[in-house]
Amino acid sequence: MRATTGPQQMAEVLAAALAAGINHIETAPAYGPAEAFLGQALSQWRGSEPLVITSKLLPGIALEEGKAQLRGILQRLGLERLDNLAIHGLNRPEHLDWALRGAGAELLRWALAEGLVGQVGFSSHGELPLIETALASGRFSFCSLHLHWFDQTRIPLAQAALREGMGVLAISPADKGGRLYAPPEQLRADCAPFEPLELAYRFLLDAGISSLTLGAAQASDLDLAKRLTAEEGRWLEPSHRQALDRAWQAGQSRLSASACQQCRACLPCPNAVPIPELLRLRNLDLGHGMGAFAQERYNLIGRAGHWWESVNASACSGCGDCLPRCPHNLPIPELLAETHERLAAAPRRRLWG
Structure with missing residues (x-):
């Protein structure tokens, strides 16, 4: 391609x-x-x-x-x-x-x-x-x-x-x-x-x-x-296994208690916010220094048709419906707001529509 x-x-x-x-x-x-x-x-x-x-x-x-x-x-x-x-x-x-x-x-x-x-x-x-x-x-x-x-x-x-x-x-x-x-x-x-x-x-x-x-x-x-x-x-x-584990642990250490573990227990969201996927981008940004990639993916949301997510973190109403379901007690609405603030920027065109 x-x-x-x-x-x-x-x-x-x-x-x-x-x-x-x-x-x-x-x-x-x-x-x-x-x-x-x-x-x-x-x-x-x-x-x-x-x-x-x-x-x-x-x-x-x-x-x-x-x-x-x-x-x-x-x-x-x-x-x-x-x-x-x-x-x-x-x-x-x-x-x-x-x-x-x-x-x-x-x-x-x-x-x-x-x-x-x-x-x-x-x-x-x-x-x-x-x-x-x-x-x-x-x-x-x-x-x-x-x-x-x-x-x-x-x-x-x-x-x-x-x-x-x-x-x-x-x-x-x-x-x-x-x-x-x-x-x-x-x-x-x-x-x-x-x-x-x-x-x-x-x-x-x-x-x-x-x-x-x-x-x-x-x-x-x-x-x-x-x-x-x-x-x-x-x-x-x-x-190789040691390097994989070392890189993963380094990311978890930087994220500390705010790391989303991708368990998906927070879903479904009443506003259809894809919480795990958005917090995964936050993990990459803050945990592994992959901000450029995370921003690129985040700003495709709603702009790539059925090839990618259609709702970003700004759709979170702060209702708290997800909070009691998170086994790690993450402040999910706050993390989503932070993710949007960090990653929202001018969009980039997909290579293929």
């Missing part, structure tokens, strides 16, 4: 990926010209090892439009068959209904019956109950979820999916996982002698996550992947 400057850039990224031992390439029509550039790069590839290619379709489209879009994907990629077709952003209940009972269900059945795709799955930025329902539906063979070192909420769902034989892909552990390719100095010091991104990758691989998306824009973005794939599964040595 990031190698979109031209075909040469994509060809260089693909070559570096193959040299790193990567064999799964994911793209989507929504990623601008990336899919067409990938098709051009694939047409020049002369390797003998098979590649696994995934592309995605946005939910909510009519059956005939979906058929036309899938044919367009295959044409751009120069393929007769797509290994994996994912619903791109199964984020709301109506998206799941479309995929299980509506035109989406017909589209997926048609694509499988025609032999145009090998298996179907979904990516989701949605709420935990929605993802759990999708995983339990029996419709999908794989899923792509936000699984991050600094956001471990969905990891139990991912591990349950793996136990059922599903494929699991972590969405953007480098970027959405905290802009870890450009970490703040405080976090780098806490993680020393390792880089934060390496620890984040190792953490997810050790948790059993079967694929990580790397979002490479240039060949050098895959240097770390090349080094890790050579290790053949030795993801967390004692020194």
